[in-house]
Amino acid sequence: MVITGLLPPQVAACESLEDHPEFVPxxxxxxxxxxxxGGRRREFANGRYCAHRALELLGAxxxxxPAGERGAPSWPRSVVGSITHCRGYTAAAVARRGEIVALGIDAEPHLPLDAEVLEFVAGLEERALVAELLVRRPEVRWDRLLFxxxxxxxxxxxxxxxxxLGFLQACVRFDPSAGTFRADVPDAVRAGARLPGGTRLPVRFTGxxxxxxxxxxxxxxxxxxxxxxxxAAGLAVPASPEGERE
Ligand SMILES: CC(C)(COP(=O)(O)OP(=O)(O)OC[C@H]1O[C@@H](n2cnc3c(N)ncnc32)[C@H](O)[C@@H]1OP(=O)(O)O)[C@@H](O)C(=O)NCCC(=O)NCCS
Structure with missing residues (x-):
């Protein structure tokens, strides 16, 4: 499974390359x-199929x-998790909240990203990095990967x-050989982002x-x-940059 290789061992994941018409949410x-x-119902059911299977694998x-705030899946209290679906691929990943505090997965078709979308989601530095990598390592669609x-x-x-979190509020850099990336979220943004118990997410996410x-x-x-x-020092959280999708 692709997804398992991208996540630490505390995470249980289920991946599927086919539809599950027999599964009823x-x-x-x-x-x-x-x-x-129909298409949306199908992808939703595929996602829930994988989510239930992942919970089972976790032993939960x-x-x-159900869908919670802003469409985020509403997991049992003791669990964090994430769902993704794109054409021909669905996955869900879950972990115990005491071990993993934040978890996100995403799948995309390995195709070029519209130039307009890239401009919307990437800062100047990121666009320069993507342009350079597309020349140096053209076998990977770095624009889609950044997204x-x-x-x-x-x-x-x-x-x-x-x-x-606006697209321009995190800055992503890749390690092309290691298959890793890091995303830096400025201190002022994450200062307002408290987890239960007064803890904070790290300044750098690694993926x-x-x-x-x-x-x-x-x-x-x-x-x-x-x-x-x-x-946290209690700094104000900057508003999403103008024009950002909310
Ligand atoms: C919500 C969003 C992340 C979904 O991503 P996507 O690539 O369009 O679609 P995917 O199939 O990969 O993921 C969809 C799943 O994400 C999950 N999801 C939806 N909203 C979510 C949220 N607010 N938080 C966490 N997960 C969410 C759901 O499980 C959804 O599937 P479901 O509706 O069937 O349950 C995207 O549409 C979005 O709104 N992005 C804007 C914010 C952003 O990305 N900022 C970047 C900051 S650096």
């Missing part, structure tokens, strides 16, 4: 779909996973903090990525040991 889960069309009790890495960071960040066939997958996991226990 719990009533509480399907409630969020309302008038959604079976539970409904996916940021989606993974957001999926880890939002459930842990309850705060939106892993891999291209497998026509899909690229990224993952970020923050072990409890990396969350800072020093109380």
């Amino acid at each position: 719990h009533q509480a889960e399907a409630a969020s779909l309302r008038s959604s069309a 009790p079976a539970a409904s996973i 996916s890495a940021k989606e993974s960071v957001y999926k880890a960040w939002f459930p842990a903090t309850g705060l939106f 892993r990525w891999r291209v497998s066939g026509d899909v690229l997958v990224t993952a970020v996991a923050v072990p409890a040991t990396e969350a800072e226990t020093t109380p």
Whole structure:
């Protein structure tokens, strides 16, 4: 499984390359779909299928996973987790909250990203890095990878903090050979992002990525040991940069 190789051993994950028409989401889960069309229902069901399987692999009790705030999955209290789906690929990953405090995974088609989207999601430095890597290592779509890495960071960040994170509020850099990336979130942004017990997410998120066939997958996991226990200084959280999608 691609996803397992990107995550620490405390994380249980399920990955699927096919649809699961036999799987019926719990009533509480399907409630969020309302008038959604067939494609959306299918991807949602595939995601919930993997999520239930991942909980089982973790040894956690079976539970409904309805959509929560801003669409984030509402996991059992003792669990952190993340879901992703793109054409032909679905995955879910979960861990015990006492071991992992933030977890995000994302899959994208391994295709070029629209130039306009890249401009929207990447800062100047990131765009220069992507341009250079596309010349030096053209076998990887670094533009799409940057986007996916940021989606993974957001999926880890939002459930842990309850705060939106704009695309330009995190700066991503890759280690092309190691298959890793890091995302720096400025101190002023993360200062407002307290975890229960007064701990803070680290200033630097580390993640892993891999291209497998026509899909690229990224993952970020923050072990409890990396969350800072020093109380934050209480700095204000800057608003999302103008024009950012909220
Ligand atoms: C929410 C978002 C991250 C989803 O990513 P995506 O690539 O479009 O879609 P994916 O299939 O990979 O993931 C969708 C799943 O993410 C999960 N998700 C949705 N909103 C979420 C949130 N606020 N927090 C965490 N997970 C969320 C859900 O499980 C969803 O699947 P489901 O609705 O079937 O349960 C994206 O649409 C978004 O809004 N991004 C804006 C913010 C951002 O990325 N900032 C970058 C900061 S560096």
